[in-house]
Amino acid sequence: MARIIVALALLGGAAAQLTIDAVNPKVVEAEYAVRGKILDRAGEIERDMAENPDKWPFKEIVRCNIGNPQALGQAPPAFARAVLSQVVLPKSKGSKQVKERADAYRAALRGGVGAYSDSQGVSLVREEVAKFISDRDGYPASPADIFLTDGASAGVRHLTQLLVSGPQDGVLAPAPQYPLYSATTTLFDGTLGSYYLDEAADWAAPVQELKKAYDDVVEKGATPKLLVIINPGNPTGASLPRASLEAIVRFVEERPGLVLAADEVYQENVYGDAPPFISFKKIVRDLDSKIPLVSFHSISKGFTGECGLRGGYFELTNIDTAVKAQLTKLASVSLCSNTMGQVAVGLMVNPPTSGPELKAYEKEKKEKLASLERRANKVAAALDALEGVSCVRPQGAMYLFPSITLPDAAVKAAKRSSMAPDAFYALRLLEGTGLVTVPGSGFGQKNGTWHFRTTFLPAEKQIDNVVQKLAGFHESFLAKYGGGGEL
Ligand SMILES: Cc1ncc(COP(=O)(O)O)c(C=O)c1O
Numbered sequence: 001m002a003r004i005i006v007a008l009a010l011l012g013g014a015a016a017q018l019t020i021d022a023v024n025p026k027v028v029e030a031e032y033a034v035r036g037k038i039l040d041r042a043g044e045i046e047r048d049m050a051e052n053p054d055k056w057p058f059k060e061i062v063r064c065n066i067g068n069p070q071a072l073g074q075a076p077p078a079f080a081r082a083v084l085s086q087v088v089l090p091k092s093k094g095s096k097q098v099k100e101r102a103d104a105y106r107a108a109l110r111g112g113v114g115a116y117s118d119s120q121g122v123s124l125v126r127e128e129v130a131k132f133i134s135d136r137d138g139y140p141a142s143p144a145d146i147f148l149t150d151g152a153s154a155g156v157r158h159l160t161q162l163l164v165s166g167p168q169d170g171v172l173a174p175a176p177q178y179p180l181y182s183a184t185t186t187l188f189d190g191t192l193g194s195y196y197l198d199e200a201a202d203w204a205a206p207v208q209e210l211k212k213a214y215d216d217v218v219e220k221g222a223t224p225k226l227l228v229i230i231n232p233g234n235p236t237g238a239s240l241p242r243a244s245l246e247a248i249v250r251f252v253e254e255r256p257g258l259v260l261a262a263d264e265v266y267q268e269n270v271y272g273d274a275p276p277f278i279s280f281k282k283i284v285r286d287l288d289s290k291i292p293l294v295s296f297h298s299i300s301k302g303f304t305g306e307c308g309l310r311g312g313y314f315e316l317t318n319i320d321t322a323v324k325a326q327l328t329k330l331a332s333v334s335l336c337s338n339t340m341g342q343v344a345v346g347l348m349v350n351p352p353t354s355g356p357e358l359k360a361y362e363k364e365k366k367e368k369l370a371s372l373e374r375r376a377n378k379v380a381a382a383l384d385a386l387e388g389v390s391c392v393r394p395q396g397a398m399y400l401f402p403s404i405t406l407p408d409a410a411v412k413a414a415k416r417s418s419m420a421p422d423a424f425y426a427l428r429l430l431e432g433t434g435l436v437t438v439p440g441s442g443f444g445q446k447n448g449t450w451h452f453r454t455t456f457l458p459a460e461k462q463i464d465n466v467v468q469k470l471a472g473f474h475e476s477f478l479a480k481y482g483g484g485g486e487l
Helices: 002-016 025-029 037-051 078-088 096-109 123-137 151-163 180-187 207-219 242-253 280-286 321-333 339-349 355-384 408-416 421-433 460-481
Strands: 146-149 169-175 191-196 223-230 259-263 293-298 312-317 452-455
Touching: 025 180, 037 421, 078 096, 078 339, 078 355, 096 123, 096 339, 096 355, 123 146, 123 280, 123 312, 123 339, 146 151, 146 321, 146 339, 151 180, 151 223, 151 259, 151 293, 151 312, 151 321, 169 180, 169 207, 180 191, 191 207, 207 223, 207 242, 223 242, 242 259, 242 280, 259 280, 280 293, 280 312, 312 339, 355 460, 408 421, 408 460, 421 452, 421 460
Parallel strands: 169 191, 169 223, 223 259, 259 293
Antiparallel strands: 146 312, 293 312
16 A cells, blocks of 8 residues: 555655646747637636526627638538538438549548648648639649648648748737737747738738848848738738739749738638739739748638638649649648548539539528628627727638727736736627637737727627627727726
């Protein structure tokens, strides 16, 4: 007995020896605000609500912090799920078209979804992606230049790892920015340069800002290697016009050694009279440009919303074969991306082509996108109408990023709590309404401005309630802190 106790004590001691000091400091330093402190607090509140349901002035936590449509009630894509079911379980029911597609994927998977695929991904799906791209852009695309990935995030990580190995390597990313890019740059110890998007011009990406960020990184002693453009934007929702895309390509052309990373995961999410989506691949080909380009797409967004299946791809344009071989090696180290996600990519880019399946698919797509647009406009108009809040009209993606003018007393109260003022606002919003948003400081923003990001993804029947909660909270926040008095 005594021996067992001694052994357990030793084991306990060994576990305690792994302290935070031993952790890679770059992991500790990296920040990812969309799943940060506000979400942690939401989890705490949710657990408390289970035991003390009457303690909180709301009945549920609504997660508007992340573009995760199915978590907020969006139905999965019907045809894609029918085919996926048959790929996994060939005996399940399905139409002739469903069966044919499932049979083709199963044959291509050689051993089914439980077998590793090639490192770059199943060739049938890469062929489907290449056809989708060439139909979209009017220029050829090759399956050999496509890599299937566990969502766009995994592709971004591969590309960053390929190019960034220390502070001498720079990454230029927008501010505000989806923090995948700052986090990945930190993880690989690179130097981040931020170019500021212009809120007064629908969150445009001005070339003079790109130049400033480029020069800043050079001044810090680093070589800018990667320019990240998110179009349509997250968190801004901006859809960049053609002239802007062309100017960006020219900017890269003038700076040999810079690779353009085009994050185009929201290409299906463009609303109203916003500039239509045009891929950087098309612009590069239209201009007969030779700039190296890596373009990302994902099944997580659009109207597919299959975030949890983790599927995506990137396409290489004007990339040397020796460089491509290194990317293939990186993909090989993880063996392959998950096979269900690969099939889901094929189904996103190659939807049903005929019959009732096509009709149902078109209806589903139209309705989901129209609903997203209605919700975007409704939440944006309601926010814009609030005192001290200004919201750029929604153009694309799944987010609104209103700027908020916070009363001095609120800024002081935030300081006393050692919080950024917009984090203080987002925390009070959560604790008063159950709505989870992300403070603008998690994305980067111009000094002295405050924002928060919210998705407009809650279901249509819930959205009026969300809008009312936002407005009610904002008014009470102003009433509490706005009179100039410090509370
Ligand atoms: C701009 C942007 N890029 C990439 C991603 C990651 O997407 P995935 O789920 O494909 O990894 C997101 C997710 O929200 C995003 O907003």
